[in-house]
Amino acid sequence: MKQNFRIALMDLSPDAERASFSIELPDAVVQWDRVPVRQNPELIGSLIPELLKEYDSVAMQGISSSFRIAGKTYENEHLRNQLRLDDYGGRFSDGSALLATLERYIVQQAAEQLPFSFKRKSILFFSGLNRYGSAEVLSKYTKKLVFGDLLYGFRLGIPITSFQHLENSAPQLVKAVMQAPASWFWPAARRSKRMMPRFQMYFKRADIIIGGLSYFKRYKPDSLTGKTVFTNLRDDRDLELFRELDVEYVVSLSPKISGIYTPVPVLEAAFKLCGKHSENHEIEDYFLNLIHRMELKPDIFHLRPHEEKEELTALQLPILPENFTPREEVVEVAEDPGDDVARFAFVIHPLVFAQVRRLRSVRAMSHFMPERLIEDTMAQLSGFPCAMMKNVVSKTGARAEGVLYAIPMTSRAIMRFPAEFLYKKLLGVAEVANQKGCRIMGLGAYTSVVGDAGKSVSERSPIGITTGNSYTVASTIRTMEVAAERCNIDMSHSSACVIGATGSIGSVCARLLAEKVERLYLVSPRPERLLALSSLIEKETPRLKGKLQISRNAADFLGMADLIITTTSAVDPVVDVTELRPGCIVCDVARPPDIREEEAARRNDILVIESGEIRLPEGAELKYDIGLPPNTIYACMAETLLLALERRFDHYTIGREIDPQKVKEIQAIGDKHGFELADIRSFGKVVPPEHYEKLRAIVAGRESRSVAG
Structure with a gap:
């Protein structure tokens, strides 16, 4: 049965008129009366207690007693004291x-x-x-x-x-x-x-x-x-x-x-x-x-029909110096490999300055030039081919090979320069790759997130473009499924939490997890996006209505979730491992990671894993260190390879909105060609069988207590 409440609105507008209204909320029927208030502020303090004798609560429109700025609340102590607001507790609201x-x-x-x-x-x-x-x-x-x-x-x-x-x-x-x-x-x-x-x-x-x-x-x-x-x-x-x-x-x-x-x-x-x-x-x-x-x-x-006029904005394109490349890193790319081998390109870049310093041409400069100056100098260089992926044959017999192109810009430099500066470099690589027979190009690391996440590049590129994020999501979900199965967690009866749920990766992970779990918790600091995402998920998966909760604070759900995917870009970690439920599996896709290795070591009753990487088909060659075990590649690179094997040379994953149907499609394509997850890793090390065994025991004990209860 719904409750009934009465609220008085003190309306400070000069033309406010007395009126009564009735509205219905999910848990209550509310009658509210507009009470015009034209007194001086000194007199309003005495009006509030009089209204509270007749109403359950008093609201005030026209002036605020506090302000919320950048997560901090500033109280207008002078006004609060003048109106004696602290006397009324939760029975006064100014919105x-x-x-x-x-x-x-x-x-x-x-x-x-x-x-x-x-x-x-x-x-x-x-x-x-x-x-x-x-x-x-x-x-x-x-x-x-x-x-x-x-x-x-x-x-x-x-x-x-x-x-x-x-x-x-x-x-x-x-x-x-x-x-x-x-x-x-x-x-x-x-x-x-x-x-x-x-x-x-x-x-x-x-x-x-x-x-x-x-x-x-x-x-x-x-x-x-x-x-x-x-x-x-x-x-x-x-x-x-x-x-x-x-x-x-x-x-x-x-x-x-x-x-x-x-x-x-x-x-x-x-x-x-x-x-x-x-x-x-x-x-x-x-x-x-x-x-x-x-x-x-x-x-x-x-209110009025209005002819839309397209805005044309001139972009200030940087003028680059004459190109050169550090010769020791360049590989020769043979001409078009022929009709039976599909060739793709994939763009990589150094994440940190230490990787740039490995170049002999840079090492000498680094002794007398500051990092920032070297970064800005290297940023003027064109992308160049640095490695080849050869002899890729899928289980269907389809053949492909890839050319890795390096853009010598660190993550820091990419974020510092205008997006159009990077677009021009990527388009230059696309032109060269096209001449070498590549028909689709993947954007790796920060090149896939800067600006509009590939949209502008795809509109001007002579070959197909993909960020690879669809297969990144697919491998993340598949990794979670495999880890849950190894720990005897039944996903259809489990609760899952997505932290960073309104981001590009987090939102589609949430939509796909909604199809697999019993309860879903979404966390994001952006309430407007949380509300939009939760409404979308309930439309797509109606059975979750009433079983989906949202919050701005991860701590609200850490102790309730069996499975957690965290995809934030927060500088400070948002996951307190001490709050995690025993037996919980956390897939940490966040960069930087939300859980540090030393923190996870304090909890041997949970499992923290990385997003899934992909094992190359047997016989494939990639003689280049991309920071993974041999014959293992990132899912975004694997997506580009799969599209080449499929002869799908149109644009695929573009922009910040990832289509769940494309995630499912690329997963099916990967299965068709025999692509498999590499070993599941935790902080760079393969998860040992005994850790899965320990979590199975925790889950079994939890379920037996539930049955007994």
Whole structure:
């Protein structure tokens, strides 16, 4: 039976009107009343306890008592003391906690659903402090962000012009907000009632404008033709304001529940009331799972037809010096091997500077030149053939050979140079490889992740391109299946956790694991992407509805999961081995690894394994050290080889979204040609049989206790 709650919303907007609404949540029916509040802040402190005599909770819209910036919470102690908020505990909400999760999700979903790209768009935020979560999401699309905290809040006429600037200045801004008179930010204050169209150039320059409705009403220019607006709608009548301004798209930041635009503070108050009866100790993760259960979606309104115009941007291409290559590393590549042998190319590069120093031509320079200068010098060189893979014959009789091309750029240099710089090098390799009879080229290591993960290169390449990530995922899942079988873990009755679930590899691993396990836990610091992924998985695998949980914190699930795949790119490890369930198998695909060898050594009742590598067919030759045991190659390289054996010379795995169907297809192709996993390794060493035996005993003991219970 659903609970019934009553919530009062103190609405500080100057034109707020009293009204009553009823909405239905998964666990409760909520009646909420809008109470217009136009008093001075000093008087509101006495109004809250009066409302709490009649209502279960009080919410406030129009000003925040705290700000969440870069994972840190800044409390407005002056306002909290003025309103005596600490006296009311969980019975008061201003939406700041839920805003950090819900608004990120709405903005991310809208960015994906709107019929234009956010790339290089100019975005104006009335306040970066209030909209930090949205700003962080959109900073992944564009660097053209302007924040008006010093424009519209403090009236200083100084814009904050980058996301980094916002993060750096946040502590000082929050301190200034606390010390400034509340009337400066109070929507219903006399100072805020005057219409003040100011700083018009920022409206004019912006493609997208994000902020509260009261800010739009106060600072709006005469026209916002063709702009996109994100704001908190109260009802459909608010759309008329934006029609008059000739806005093209409006996205409501207030989710529609039971047909009613529900302010975020009301929703936060309702979630808190429901959360009292939840076992989830982390209220924000409880918010996250409620948003997922409610399947909240952004409301997007197209107010005017607008002819789409394609943006053309000139790219500044680097001018490279005359090419040369370190001759001791170059191998001769014979001409086209003929119709019966398919030839492929695969691009590698040194991961660290120590690998560059091995070159004789570099060794002498390294004694008197700094690493950075050598890296930048080597980066000017073209890719060159450094090894051949020969005599590959699959069990079907298909034949192939490969040419490994080295680009002399370390991982650090690749990340430092513009993406277009690397694209030009890869396209140069593709041209040479094409002349040597290669028909498809794989992108190894960092060359597969920089920029748009192969899309731009594939559009200009004369031969097929693949990142190899489909077979990387397939081998990861297959490795987990084999390890689980050796430990007597029945995957169909097990629980699995994916850490880094919203990344390119993690998301497709999660979607494929969903088909194999009983319960699934997803972890990511990006709540908007977590919600989107969990909804997608439940559509693809309906039996998991109610058996899928999400969190931003890995610690919530470490003690519950039988199987864990971790794919983060975090600098600091996110897996505490002391929290892992005995008998747990962890496949660590993260770079750098999430679990260090010395940490794993403290737990002999778990198994930490690496993602699967592939054993070359018998008789194949690769006389080059790629950091693996003899006759063993990485799955991404194996994907390129398999496509050559299949004579599949079109583009295959491209971009950051990996298609699960391609993962299944490339696995089937690998099985067809007799490709097998190499020995499963843990920290570079083959897992010994006795370790599997130990875990089998732990799993058997766990199951016997379960039956006895």
